[in-house]
Amino acid sequence: MTQVSHNSKPKLLDQVRDAIRTKHYSMKTEEAYIHWIKRFILFHKKRHPKEMGENEINQFITHLAVKDKVSASTQNQALCAIVFLYKQVLKIELGDFGNIVWAKKRETEPVVFTKKETRAVLDQLSGMNWIMANLLYGAGLRLSECLQLRIKDIDYEYNQVTVRDSKGNKDRITVLPQVVKQPLQEHLTTVKKLHEKDLKEGFGSVYLPYALERKYPNADKEFGWQFVFPATQISTDPRTGVRRRHHIYETVLQKAVKQARQKAGINKPGSCHTFRHSFATHLLQDGYDIRTVQELLGHKDVKTTEIYTHIIKGIGIKSPADNL
Known part of the structure; x- marks a missing residue:
């Protein structure tokens, strides 16, 4: 099992930052994507994303809902960040993620002032x-x-x-x-x-x-x-x-x-x-x-x-x- 080394880790994240800025995403989106990509790598004991795929993504995204109890929107943001890493940076096409356990989306109507x-x-x-x-x-x-x-x-x-x-x-x-x-x-x-x-x-x-x-x-x-x-x-x-x-x-x-x-x-x-x-x-x-x-x-x-x-x-x- 190859781990993301101290030297290679910043290089990968720098590539992510460059790709995000090329797409003109906001600073807030950049910070969020970097956060979730780091979490994904750490969750899998610093394995390099190139050695992982749909199964590992499934495990991480499901963990967020089942163990961390994150909201549906937060879970979706994490998935978007990881998909961005694979498609835009690593140039790896992803297949079916399998049976991801999704956080329940609360159906709430917006608050409105009279x-x-x-x-x-x-x-x-x-x-x-x-x-x-x-x-x-x-x-x-x-x-x-x-x-x-x-x-x-x-x-x-x-x-x-x-x-x-x-x-x-x-x-x-x-x-x-x-x-x-x-x-x-x-x-x-x-x-x-x-x-x-x-x-x-x-x-x-x-x-x-x-x-x-x-x-x-x-x-x-x-x-x-x-x-x-x-x-x-x-x-x-x-x-x-x-x-x-x-x-x-x-x-x-x-x-x-x-x-x-x-x-x-x-x-x-x-x-x-x-x-x-x-x-x-x-x-x-x-x-x-x-x-x-x-x-x-x-x-x-x-x-x-x-x-x-x-x-x-x-x-x-x-x-x-x-x-x-």
């Missing part, structure tokens, strides 16, 4: 947090999509927001809420001053997707490519080691929304993603067709969007107890 609750939460926010939350609700953005917005993605003329490289690696266009336009323009005036300050101090570059940095050497310092919601501090890019300003952390808005919900006296377990659920549900309530909502949300399959029709079916139904 329009009154949405307004109450938003009223507890201010400044940049208010703008971001209004984009989550008013444009149906995921939190990661909101944080990754570049200045060039905002179109004030057509009242549109371009969401680039979201799930599925496909750009989409959604609506820019009128209520956000002026506060956002004022916010970007401050962002521009910050960018000019960074340039004077020898910084001002930003991470560019899709290897655009090589294609357009100076684009990383253009204002249009800067993040709409930049971090307060310059930091080191973990992929390149370059010191620059990234977007703010997810936790900034997550904490603000949690506090706002509590201050608004709303007891249901709402989060940043609840705004996106509410966006879809309220559009359907207002009479927009499901295909339009699907397009705005960026769902590949309309079945994913149909969950919101299940929610609105229960709204407004009169209980038979009220007719007694």
Whole structure:
């Protein structure tokens, strides 16, 4: 039995990282895939993946469900990481995995704020947090999509927001809420001053997707490519080691929304993603067709969007107890 040596192990993981970056996957996906590939190798006593195959993958993925009690989505992510290793890095085609024991998927409907609750939460926010939350609700953005917005993605003329490289690696266009336009323009005036300050101090570059940095050497310092919601501090890019300003952390808005919900006296377990659920549900309530909502949300399959029709079916139904 060949083991992954101390010297060869980083080489394999470096190949994985290179393959992930070639596919333009996010940093979060890269970290997750590396984590699961390491776990897979360690689970099998550091055997090299080339010496293993479908049976060993089956054993590991089943172990996650049976022994570690992971969720169905976590188990699926682990499998995706290992399949990526074999197909994209080792160039080995995999066959049938056999009878994998899958974690039970919980069928839960999304939490949705009413329009009154949405307004109450938003009223507890201010400044940049208010703008971001209004984009989550008013444009149906995921939190990661909101944080990754570049200045060039905002179109004030057509009242549109371009969401680039979201799930599925496909750009989409959604609506820019009128209520956000002026506060956002004022916010970007401050962002521009910050960018000019960074340039004077020898910084001002930003991470560019899709290897655009090589294609357009100076684009990383253009204002249009800067993040709409930049971090307060310059930091080191973990992929390149370059010191620059990234977007703010997810936790900034997550904490603000949690506090706002509590201050608004709303007891249901709402989060940043609840705004996106509410966006879809309220559009359907207002009479927009499901295909339009699907397009705005960026769902590949309309079945994913149909969950919101299940929610609105229960709204407004009169209980038979009220007719007694």
